[in-house]
Amino acid sequence: MKKLFTVLVFSTLLLAACSNHSNSTDVSENDTQQQSDKSRKDQNVQKKHEKVIKNGCTYIDNILIVNKEVSLPSNFNPGENPESQQALQKMFNQAHKENLNLYKISGFRNYQTQVQLYNQYATRDGKKAADKYSARPGNSEHQTGLTYDVGAVGSDKNLYKSFGDTKEGKWIAKNAHKFGFIVRYPKGKEKITGYQYEPWHLRYLGKQTATKVYDSDQALEEYVGLK
Template sequence: MKVSRLLITVLMAFLLTACSSAPEEIEAAGYTKAYEPLTFTDLDIPVNIEVVDGVTYADGVLIVNKEIPLPEDYNPEMQPEVIEAYTQMFEDAEAEGLYFELVSGFRSYDYQAELYNSYVARDGKEAADQYSAEPGHSEHQTGLAVDVGSYDSAVLLQTSFEYTPEFQWLKDVAHEYGFIIRYMKGKENITGYMYEPWHLRYVGDKAPAIYESGLTLEEYFDLV
C-alpha cells in the first residue's frame, strides 16, 4: 500500500519498456493487452497516505476507523461545508415531499467516551463495539459525519430507516451532495461496524467516484 515515489517511477519505466517489447515477450510476461496503450487506471498506483499532527489522510481524505485514531485534542466542530451540504440536501428532499431530521453531528472525544462507556455498561464491550466507536475512533469527531433520520416516520438510528421513502431517495443522490453511506450492508467485516444506513460521511468531490465504486473508504483507498 505504501510505495515510494521512486518505486512508482521504476514501475512506470518498466511498464513502458515492456510495452515497447515484442508481443511474444509481453505476453510471456503476463501482459495480455500488449496492443492497447496503458493508462493510469491500468496500474496499481499507491494511495498517498499522510499523517499531519496525528490526523491521517488518504489522498487528502481524512480517515478514522477502528485501526486509525484521531488525537484526543482534535476538536474541529462541525465543518461549514458539511452543514451547507446537508442543509441543501434536506431542502431538496423537502421539495420532493421527503423530510429528514439531523440526529447527530459533531462529537468531541470526551463526549464519545461517555457515550461508548454507557453502551459498554449496558450491552457489554463485544456488542457495543459493533455499533459504537471507542473514543478517538469515531467519525463524528472529524466534524465530517452526520446521522440522519426520517422526520415523518420518526425512524431514528434503526436499520429499518432503509425502508423509508427518505432513504430510498437518499441512497441514490447523497453522493451529489458530497456524502457517502459510510457503513455499508455486507461490508461489516471490513468497516468493523454494523450496517448503518443513517450514517453519512462527507468526502466532497470524491463522493461520486466512491459511490460508483461500491466500495468502503477502506477498500477504495486500499487500507485493508
C-alpha cells in the first residue's frame, strides 16, 4: 500500500511537471511571436525610403507620388499609361469570366480638365466639401495617367461608397493587386489620405508593388513613409 501511494505521488508530480513545461512552451512561443511582430514593426519604421524629384515630379521608392501635399507640374501631361491600360483590361477580362461586368468610368485627366472639374464641385458644394472627394488642380492622381475610376455595368452604386459593398466592389478589393492596382483611398484611412473612402478609385503600381502595399494593409502614404 505504501509502495502504491509512493507511485501515485510520483506520477502526480511528473504530470504537474509536464503541465508546467507545456505552459512554459506556450508562453515562450507567444513571447517569440510578439517579438517577431515588434521586429516587423520596427523594420517598417526604420526602413529608409529613396526620394527623388525629377522635372517637378516626386518619386519615392520609384513610385510617382501625388496627394494633397505633393503635386504635379501643370504641364505634366503623359496621357494614359499603356501598361496600366493593358493591366486594366486584363482585370476586366478576368472579372467577366467570373460573371462580373466592370468598365472604366474615367482615366487620365490633364491639369486644365481638373481645374474645370474642381471648380464645378467647389461651386456646387463649397471648397471644404469638395476637398474631401475631389483633388485640386495639380494634386489629382488622374493626371499621372496611372489612375482609373471603375464601375459595374448597369449599377446605381457607381462612384458611391456603397460600391464597396457590391459584389463587384468586393471583388476589386480582393483581386485588384493581382493585376497591379491598389484601392488608393481605402476605408479607415481617410485621415491619412485626406480623401473619403473610394472603392472605385484604382492606382496602378505594377503587380509586385501593388501586392506589397495590399499585404501591408497600409495606405500608399504609409507604405512610402510619408505618414
